[in-house]
Amino acid sequence: MNSKQSQDLSNWLVFLMAFAIGVTIASNYYAQPLLHSITHDLNIAVEHAGSIIMAAQFSYAVGLLFITPLGDKFERKHLIIILMVLSTCGLIVSALSKNLWMLIIGTSMTGLFSTVAQVLIPFAATLAKPEHRGKIVGTLMSGMLLGILLGRAFAGAISTIADWHYVYWIATGIMVIVTLLLSISLPTYRNTININYFQLLWSISSLYKQEPILRIRSLLAVISFALFSLLWTPLAFLLSNDPYHYSDFIIGLFGIAGAAGALGSPIVGRLSDKGKGWLATTIGLCLLLLSWLPLSFAQYSIIALILGVVILDFSVQVTHVSNMSAIYQIRPEARSRMNTGYMVCYFIGGMLGSVGSTYLFSHYGWIAIVVSGTILGLIGIICWLFYTKTYS
Numbered sequence: 001m002n003s004k005q006s007q008d009l010s011n012w013l014v015f016l017m018a019f020a021i022g023v024t025i026a027s028n029y030y031a032q033p034l035l036h037s038i039t040h041d042l043n044i045a046v047e048h049a050g051s052i053i054m055a056a057q058f059s060y061a062v063g064l065l066f067i068t069p070l071g072d073k074f075e076r077k078h079l080i081i082i083l084m085v086l087s088t089c090g091l092i093v094s095a096l097s098k099n100l101w102m103l104i105i106g107t108s109m110t111g112l113f114s115t116v117a118q119v120l121i122p123f124a125a126t127l128a129k130p131e132h133r134g135k136i137v138g139t140l141m142s143g144m145l146l147g148i149l150l151g152r153a154f155a156g157a158i159s160t161i162a163d164w165h166y167v168y169w170i171a172t173g174i175m176v177i178v179t180l181l182l183s184i185s186l187p188t189y190r191n192t193i194n195i196n197y198f199q200l201l202w203s204i205s206s207l208y209k210q211e212p213i214l215r216i217r218s219l220l221a222v223i224s225f226a227l228f229s230l231l232w233t234p235l236a237f238l239l240s241n242d243p244y245h246y247s248d249f250i251i252g253l254f255g256i257a258g259a260a261g262a263l264g265s266p267i268v269g270r271l272s273d274k275g276k277g278w279l280a281t282t283i284g285l286c287l288l289l290l291s292w293l294p295l296s297f298a299q300y301s302i303i304a305l306i307l308g309v310v311i312l313d314f315s316v317q318v319t320h321v322s323n324m325s326a327i328y329q330i331r332p333e334a335r336s337r338m339n340t341g342y343m344v345c346y347f348i349g350g351m352l353g354s355v356g357s358t359y360l361f362s363h364y365g366w367i368a369i370v371v372s373g374t375i376l377g378l379i380g381i382i383c384w385l386f387y388t389k390t391y392s
Contacts, residue, residue, distance in 0.1 A: 009128055013185055014136055017124055018143030020178045021117040023171070024087055025144050026151025027110045028056045030167050031103075033156035037164045044100050051100070052107055057351065059108040063115030064344050069200050071119040071336030075190040077183075080123070083116035084179040088172055095168035106168075117144060118343050122335035125328040126189065134272030134325040141321050145313070149255040191333060204341045207334060214330075216387040217323040218342050220281070222349035223380040224319045227288055229353030230373050231295065231312055232258070234361035238298065257306050258313040268318045272325035278388065281326075284318030285384055287311055289377030296370045319380075320346070 031038065031052050038044065038052070070079060090109030097103035121140050128136045158167045195203065208214055235254065239246045271280040295308035327338050360368040 009124065009132075009136060014124070014139055016178070016181055016185055017120050018140045020084070020143075020182060021120055021140055022143035022147030022150075023174055023178060024084070024114040024117050025147035026154065027087065027091060027114050027171055027175075028060055029148060029151035030155040030171065031056065031107060033152050034159055034164045034167065037159055038103070041164065042097070042100055042103070048100060052103060055104045055107045056111040057347075059111030060115060061344070061347055061351075063112040064118060064340060064347060066201070067112070067115050068118040068340045068343070069204065069337045070197075071122060071339075072191050072193055072334060073195075073197070073200055075188060076119060076123045077186040077188045080116055080119055080186065081179060081183050083113045083119065084175065084182065087113035087116060088175040088179065091168050091172045091175060095165050095172060097165075118339055119336065121324070122328065122339045123189065125324075125335055126332065127187065130329075131273055133328060134268070134277070134321070135270050137324050137328060138268050138270070138272075138321045141317060141324065145317055146259055149259045149313075153253065153255045193333060200337065203334070204337050207331070207338055208341060211327075211330060211338075212387070212391055214327055214338055214341060216383065217327050218345035219383055220285070220319055220323055220380060221342055221346040222352070223376055223383075224284075224288060224316050224323075224349065225346045226349035226353035226356075227312065227373055227376055228316045229350045230357045230369060230376070231309065233354045233357040234366075234369060237361060238366055243300075244302070254306075254309065257309050268321040268325075272322055277322050277326050280318055280322040281384065284315045284322060285377070285380050287315030288319065288380060289374065291315060292370055292373045292377060295373070296367075299366050 035052070067083070087110050090106050090111075090113065093106030093109060094103055095106075097106055121137065121144075124136055124140055125133055155164075155167045158170060193200075208218075236251050238244070239251045239254070268280045268284070271277065291308050291312035293308075294304040294311070297304035298308060323342065324339075327342055328335055331338060356372065357369055360372060
């Protein structure tokens with residue numbers, strides 16, 4: 001049975017979907033602050049611990065490409081519940097892990113099926129009335145950012161008072177409750193698309209050929225999330241050395257400062273609903289560039305660092321939400337596939353930022369991070385201005 005194309009989503013359902021997105025995305029980040037405890041408990045060599053994080057990133061990328069397009073073909077409520085259950089099973093395997101390979105299997109399962117978040121977002125965009133779509137997408141993106149930033153803080157806090165396995169057991173309990181609530185609250189909806197799975201995947205490349213909006217927004221996604229990773233990946237090294245010498249727990253609290261950026265998502269959504277998405281994108285890109293001014297003093301001033309973190313995370317969200325609102329306004333029947341293409345680009349940007357920032361910081365220090373961030377910010381503005389001049 002099909003739901004109506006658009007309807008009023010209750011505040012409860014929007015909150016539930018945002019929370020579900022947050023907890024599923026957070027499951028990919030629990031291991032990061034736990035690596036020291038995990039390596040000690042499971043007798044893992046430090047050089048092998050990175051394989052846990054790599055498993056989460058790689059499996060999520062695979063899920064983005066091969067699972068999220070299914071939202072345009074299958075009944076979405078049932079697909080979402082199945083993916084939530086499978087992701088929860090991955091958390092259980094991780095909680096029961098007695099060796100590295102078992103933990104990698106659990107992490108990979110969780111990462112692969114946590115891409116349910118990328119089915120929920122276009123589903124909400126489809127159900128929402130057009131005049132409320134941007135606001136709702138912004139709220140859901142707030143849930144995603146909070147999951148990314150606070151997942152580490154949650155894991156670190158639990159591991160300080162209990163064994164690291166309890167992080168996964170508690171996360172499992174939360175996922176079970178959320179899955180049950182989604183099964184009760186979500187409406188049913190099925191697209192009428194009649195193409196097979198391989199045609200579905202191949203059609204993503206066709207969408208890029210046909211839609212310049214998707215091309216420019218995906219390019220901005222690469223740049224914005226690369227800047228996000230460029231800051232956050234080497235931040236622990238900066239704060240653990242002179243002049244700060246902060247502990248892992250204190251470093252984890254910086255995620256709370258970054259979470260302030262999530263407040264910008266609903267605001268941007270409202271601007272998009274009023275037809276001011278171009279303005280929101282322009283503001284976001286300008287702030288992305290300007291954030292590197294206070295960040296250039298991060299080695300000497302904690303206040304400047306916090307200010308830069310808040311501005312950069314806010315501007316990343318502004319750009320991200322305006323991007324998604326723009327692509328959801330075109331080709332309603334292909335929202336899951338466009339979301340797949342966009343998020344793959346977003347994820348690629350994050351991986352490039354992580355790898356590049358580690359190399360730059362280890363060889364040239366914080367100044368190289370600032371210079372690279374400034375250059376990327378300028379490239380983003382130039383590309384956006386060129387696009388608007390060409391297609392406006």
